[in-house]
Amino acid sequence: MVIYDNYGRPTLNFRVSVTQRCNLSCTFCHREGEVSPTAEMTADEIVRLTRIAVSLGIARVKLTGGEPLVRPDIVQIVGGIAKIQGLKDLSMTTNGVLLSTYAKELRRNGLVRVNVNLPTLDPEKYRRITGGNVRDVIEGVKAAVESGLYPVKLNMLILRGVNEDDIPQMIEFSRRNGTILQLIELEPINVDPSYYAQYHRPLDDIEETLARRAVRIKTRTDMQNRRVYFLPEAKVEVVPPIENTEFCAHCTRLRLTSDGKLKPCLMRNDNLVDVLTPLRAGATDEELVQRFIEAIKRREPYYKPAWGGPSPRLGELL
Secondary structure, eight states: OOOBOTTSOBOOEEEEEOOSOOSOOOTTOOGGGOOSOOOOOOHHHHHHHHHHHHHTTOOEEEEESSOGGGSTTHHHHHHHHHTSTTOOEEEEEEOSTTHHHHHHHHHHTTOOEEEEEOSOSOHHHHHHHHSSOHHHHHHHHHHHHHHTOSOEEEEEEEOTTTTGGGHHHHHHHHHHHTOEEEEEEOOOSSSOHHHHHHHOOOOHHHHHHHHHHOSEEEEETTTTTEEEEEOSSOEEEEEOOSOSHHHHHTOOEEEEOTTSEEESOTTOSSSOEEOHHHHHTTOOHHHHHHHHHHHHHTOOOSSOOTTOOSOOOHHHHO
């Protein structure tokens, strides 16, 4: 069973923010669009809510934050989710600082793949951008590859005038370590408008350069038609900004905030559905399912296509 929203979009992916705590202070962090969390879910609560999501056909789960690995029970969370019948994919986005410690254990407990935020390999630039030590992340990337997590993707967010020139070095690092490099455009979410104006850089010209060098180009229709460039030495994926009708028309995501609210759209906080409060008040799974269905009903393209989007299909499958 797959549940469609009122715009004909299937709900297939569940992004779970397990915490808003972090051990870095990245200047560009959008915190999954979450502001002012009021609580933090327990491991059992996260697993239960994820199990309900999977029962509704939302079979691909990504753990996010904050930084997921600052939770001492993160392996328990991963292990609990990995056992859910019907789950197709379990991944995590991390800053990688603690990944060398956890990679093998996470893989043994069912984590399939990982995205590591790595804006630069330059130690001083990395310290200025994140406040951390890039050596910790490099060791984490290597540990993730060695542990069998696959694919390991490097999320390189491009900041104008800061790290554009580091792309060739990142491509070479990706080649040496058997990872995939993702070039990501800065989003105007949870960042100051002046920061966005100063550091936002369109990636069109970078894509043109990649296209000239690529031996093959693939369009990922399952991921908002983003393009993957197969270079002679490495694979590079470009993540375009979400502020467009193309992204919204193909969005398949439902989010769960760290304080237990279903978030139908990254760009909005005025249509959340609280599931943690009823869960802690003793709600049954059936009652929580209705909360999920309500959140899916509230899913709508933030940037709507001029033609209005596909015809509704939600009612067909409820």
